[in-house]
Amino acid sequence: MDINNVHDQMRSAGYGSLAAAAATHDQPIEGLDLRKGPWTAEEDSILNNYVNIHGEGHWNSLACHAGLKRTGKSCRLRWLNYLRPNVQRGNITLQEQLIILQLHSRWGNRWSKIAEYLPGRTDNEIKNYWRTRVQKQAKQLKCDVNSKQFQDAMRYIWIPRLIERIGSLPEAVPDQPSTCITTTSESECQYLVDPNFVPETSGSTSSDSYDQVQVCSIPTDPTSSGDEFMTYPCSGQYGSENGSGYSKNGNSDIHGFEQSNYWSTGGDTSVENLWTEENIWFLQQQLSDD
DNA sequence: AACTACGCCAACCGCCTAGTC
DNA sequence: GGACTAGGCGGTTGGCGTAGT
Structure with missing residues (x-):
């Protein structure tokens, strides 16, 4: 797991609680490299493992604690649309x-x-x-x-x-x-x-x-x-x-x-x-x- | 083979609402 | 009651794959 997670970056950058607020509103903070775009297999694995252990919800803190450089929203969306068990894709019957x-x-x-x-x-x-x-x-x-x-x-x-x-x-x-x-x-x-x-x-x-x-x-x-x-x-x-x-x-x-x-x-x-x-x-x- | 147009879909964006302090 | 936060929703977009030329 990446020890240099977003939370730590925010803290070390001196943003404090602003960091969470920024994540909430998807506003990039200068100096923080929040990832965008397609998810990698590694990110999927991290998110999957974290949710399996800790459950869904609290997506912002999940993103921080899991070490994902993603917004909470992005994590939630990825989980719901792709990683969640029993998700069916393609071939609408x-x-x-x-x-x-x-x-x-x-x-x-x-x-x-x-x-x-x-x-x-x-x-x-x-x-x-x-x-x-x-x-x-x-x-x-x-x-x-x-x-x-x-x-x-x-x-x-x-x-x-x-x-x-x-x-x-x-x-x-x-x-x-x-x-x-x-x-x-x-x-x-x-x-x-x-x-x-x-x-x-x-x-x-x-x-x-x-x-x-x-x-x-x-x-x-x-x-x-x-x-x-x-x-x-x-x-x-x-x-x-x-x-x-x-x-x-x-x-x-x-x-x-x-x-x-x-x-x-x-x-x-x-x-x-x-x-x-x-x-x-x-x-x-x-x-x-x- | 190279290029273009198009379709599909994952992901992002902005807004809204509910909950909490 | 207002500010703030988290989560959810619908609209939109960008990238990739593929069919057509």
Whole structure:
């Protein structure tokens, strides 16, 4: 461990308590070489060992006592986003995408709140996912990510498509503790967030509508205790028998979309091919008719 | 092979809030 | 009640890798 830690440097430099204050506000103090940028393996090891022994919290003093020339904030971030046990990185699954879309439509950019429902995922990663993937889709649609147009596109196209794809998976992905899939009948399926992570989940409530899928039990308000299912149109193997379940307000009017190449993008698990020119044109036509 | 453009993501920044004195 | 501190959150940025030319 580096004996010449920040604390000692501060003291020897005569800064006293100013040092801690400076660290709090991320203000570099002349003569102190607080490190920035990517963490080294050695720094990771030091932080990991220190937290394993002393626990989380008190990040500023942790940084000093561990001999890390980093701000407390930096240590906290590194621990939460990278070193913490069970942190998952990369490969946002379909189930996770679904949850992100749903929760964002409800809570907006409350990344940390959304992250609570995705065990192992950090708010930073969800935020990055949203910015790089979702906003890209909005850009392709030539609309703002917060616009009604894009919200509709998500609700009536993207999310149902995700549901369809999740339903077509060979089996529920076992390493996704946040999501379970239960099928209550041949034409009805439910995607429920694991009760361990979502409060007030209703276990096996039946769908009100024959051709709609219950996706998630999410409190209307973070403090709400009531059950509320977000419902989305469903088609194909899980939807209405005529396969025309895409609907606004429960009435089908986007099924023509399906008859284009919307469902013909193969078995990839991403949504990268969602907005073909043809689909974008069709969607814009549909939405402009509202 | 060299260069450029772009996407992704780790990390930083500034602001806010809660707790403490 | 005000000052100070720690921690948390969302927005932003910079660097790296990769695809395209």
